[in-house]
Amino acid sequence: MNKKRNITDIMIIIWLTLIWGHSLMPAGASSQESGFVTDFIFKLIPAFINTSNMELFVRKAAHFSEFAVLGILLRARTGLLTGTESRQATAGDLPGESHVHDKTAGRFFTAACAGFFAAFIDETIQLFIEGRSGSVVDMWIDLAGVITGCIITTVILKSHAA
Secondary structure (H helix, E strand, C coil): CHHHHHHHHHHHHHHHHHHHHHHCCCHHHHHHHHHHHHHHHHHHCCCCCCCHHHHHHHHHHHHHHHHHHHHHHHHHHHHCCCCEEECCCCCCCCCCCCCEEECHHHHHHHHHHHHHHHHHHHHHHHCCCCCCCCCHHHHHHHHHHHHHHHHHHHHHHHHHHC
C-alpha cells in the first residue's frame, strides 16, 4: 500500500507542477497556447463557429480539466487509506447495529479542500505574472473540476468495494 501511496504522491506533485507551470506563463505565451488549441479544435471539427468566445471557452475548459484530473488524483490518494473503520460498541448502540463507519465523506472533503487550496495558490501565482490576473471565477471553475474528479473516483472506488 505504501508503494501505491508514494506513486500517487509523485503523480500529484507532477500534476501540480504542470498546473502551476501554466500559471507562470506570461499572458502572451498563455494566449498563444490557448489559440493553438482553439485552432486545433476548428481544424478537427470544422462545424465550430470561429468566435472570440471560443478561446475563452478553451481557457475555462482547460481550468476545469486540469483540476478534474487533480481531483481524481487527490481522491485516489485518500482512497488508498482503509475504506472503513470499525469501532467498539457503545451503550447507545442498538443491538445488531453495525459498528463500521464509512470514511468516504471525510476523505472526499479532504481531497476537495486540498484541491481548493491548490486552486487558491494557482490564482495567487497569476497575480505576480505580467499580463495575468487571479480570478475568483477561475477558482470556482477549478473547484468544480476538483469536485467532479473526486466524484468520479469515489464512484469507481465504491464500485470496486462492492
